[in-house]
Amino acid sequence: MGVVEHFSDINGILKEELRFVKPGGILFTEIPNLKYSIHRLLSWVWHPEILKKHNKISKKELIKAYEFCGLKNIKGNYAGIFSLGIVGWEKYSRWKKISKFFLPLIIIIVNIIDYILSYTKIYWGFALTSPYIYASGKKEKNLD
Numbered sequence: 826m827g828v829v830e831h832f833s834d835i836n837g838i839l840k841e842e843l844r845f846v847k848p849g850g851i852l853f854t855e856i857p858n859l860k861y862s863i864h865r866l867l868s869w870v871w872h873p874e875i876l877k878k879h880n881k882i883s884k885k886e887l888i889k890a891y892e893f894c895g896l897k898n899i900k901g902n903y904a905g906i907f908s909l910g911i912v913g914w915e916k917y918s919r920w921k922k923i924s925k926f927f928l929p930l931i932i933i934i935v936n937i938i939d940y941i942l943s944y945t946k947i948y949w950g951f952a953l954t955s956p957y958i959y960a961s962g963k964k965e966k967n968l969d
Contacts (some may be wrong), residue, residue, distance in 0.1 A: 830879045835890040840946045842893055848966040852896060855959040856882055858903060861952050868926025884952070887960045903955030908944050910934075 832838040846852050859865045860881040868876045886910070888901040950956075 829854055829887075829890075830859070832883055833880055835880070835882060835886065836893045839890050841898075843964060846964045848964055850964050851961055852894075852964060853959065853961045854887065855888065855904065855957050858952070858955050858958045860886075862956075863907075864956055868918045869931075882958070883959075884966045885960045887958055889895040891960050894962075895965065897912055897965055899960065899962040901960035902956070903950045903952060904959045905955050906945065907954045908939060908942075908956040925958075934937040 829838045829842075839854070842854075843852060854928055859868065859876065859879055859929065860888065861881045865876065865881065884901050888899055891899045891901070905964065
């Protein structure tokens, strides 16, 4: 589930999501990497309104929330090398008149970069450049 970044109480929303996971099942969360990444800067420059709608969560905070919820075998990492697509260029642009001219060019550049990166077969990235953060954890089986 990738909705936790829209709530201020990470632990609470993960606990709520866990209600839908069977004992022994896996909870998987992927969120935009907006706390310490280049994507936060790009989002702030292009459309700060959409950035305001997100709770900026670090990998460490997401993993701690998984631990708080009692999940086991927790794994977390940065996903992807880099993506301009995460910025959401077409939404809430700060400069609407400029967007008409630059947006088609930006979308072509985004598609070319994503196409090239798809051939690298590298899926894990770094805090500064990765577009996403993920975590997964196993819900314990009932020991009744």
